[in-house]
Amino acid sequence: MGHKVKKIMERIDFIKNDGNVFNLIPRDSLLVRSRESRETHSFIRKEVIGREKEKNAIIDLLLDNNIKERISVIPIVGIGGLGKTALAKLVYNDDTLKTHFELKLWVCVSDDFDIKKVMENIIGSQTNSQLDKVQDDLRKNIGGKKYLLVLDDVWSEDVEQWHELKSLLKDGAKGSKVIVTTRKQKVAEIMGTLAPVVLKGLDEEMAWVLFGQFAFKKEEEPKSPGLEAIGKDIVKKCARGSSCNKNYWKSVVFSKFRK
Template sequence: MIYSLNTSQEIKRLREKLDSLGKSHRDFGFSNLYKPVKSREETCDYVFEQSIIEREADKETIVDLLLRDDPERNISFVTIVGIEGLGKTTLAKLVFNDLRIKKAFQENMYWVCVSENFGMKDILGKMLGKNNHNLDNLQRKVRNQIEKKRYLLVLDDVWTENSGEWNELIDFLILGGRGSRILVTSHSKEVAGAIGNYPIHELQGLSKEDSWELFKNILFAEEEDLADTGLVEIGKDIVRKCGNVPLSIRVIASLLRNQDIATWQSFKSTDLAKMFDGV
């Protein structure tokens, strides 16, 4: 094996992050991977903006959609769709923390990490930060906070494509005042379809230049440090294999940190799937 990693658990964790990337990026080299892992770590609304590579245009598009007036409906949905690893959650965080959004919704804002736990009780409980109440109590408490008031709700990492479940939730959320918005992130266009006829923003991979910038920033503090190592061309070849997906670039760059040129050469010429054989 070309890497000396601390434990097999570390490799397993990395594989879980990378497995679904291979489904949409065959050139990435992952052809025999586990089924996508649906359990995800809880997300929160905090983001360190200086660590984000070029999502300003995407952010502006989403902010515009959220602040745009909809004369036909009190509440409206916007769904960010894209394959695993593109940075949907990060983009939602950037939007959530935008000063224009905070001003528009007057801090009546909620962040809910959904994953596979899509249900009225789970979502309302996370909105309140209280999961130890029955559904009636949760509905009453949330109603007191949103009824006839403008609010923003982020539903991050949504999996359900069941329109019946969505309709039940929407019937409750329409209690909000005019201009209320729900921002959803999902890997599936079918999820957006189940919500209804609302705007979808399909997130794309990074540009070639931004992919390289992200890779370089993780590995080297200064441009001169990279030039001195003689790894520029090898690194660019490796970045191309990452398919412009931020998560894959971050993981691969982290693995290469402090490795010698021989390891980089081996990595460049090795089928990436072989890294995880036998894990």
């Protein structure tokens, strides 16, 4: 048993230090390399753990009718793997918002903040139309309607493009809201009208729950106190500033723990 525990700890050290694979080190060089082409949507595939507080705080802002701005922008900021998109999906699909917004829209922006493409994705139609035509179509789609728009995975720090898009988004009804997910604090400063929601790693309690999903069978607690102690020792070592990404914890467990 002692030999296995040693092997587990060695594997954990390897995983935690392998920032290129798990994107756990928030350095600019890693951020550039990790920016892969991807598409996201509003559908929730898996349960999200440890973000109830942030979820409720964002929903409270979305439901607040006393905010003076015509449209409010709420940034969600954090390094890769902390669950920014997952949190946005939780909020987007919450039942309390069903009757509050007339339109709900989800756009994956990624590193190419092409304003024409973003507008086309908002209206759900990609054409060869001129920019003026796309702008008119956007106004028709959101004009006078209270909407919730999620701009997921924003990287661009182009202030002018954002201001141009924001001026068009103001055609929606007062009380419309925009959620922006980003890894970059500068993006949050440029786009946000409200204080950003800054995500951090899981605490040990939440990390233990997530770890248990892979270490033990469904609804099964560790039968041996020694086994539980080993598991909690692993979690304690991994949880400090760790990722909320389930793939990270899955790799920890399946590397050695279940052999």
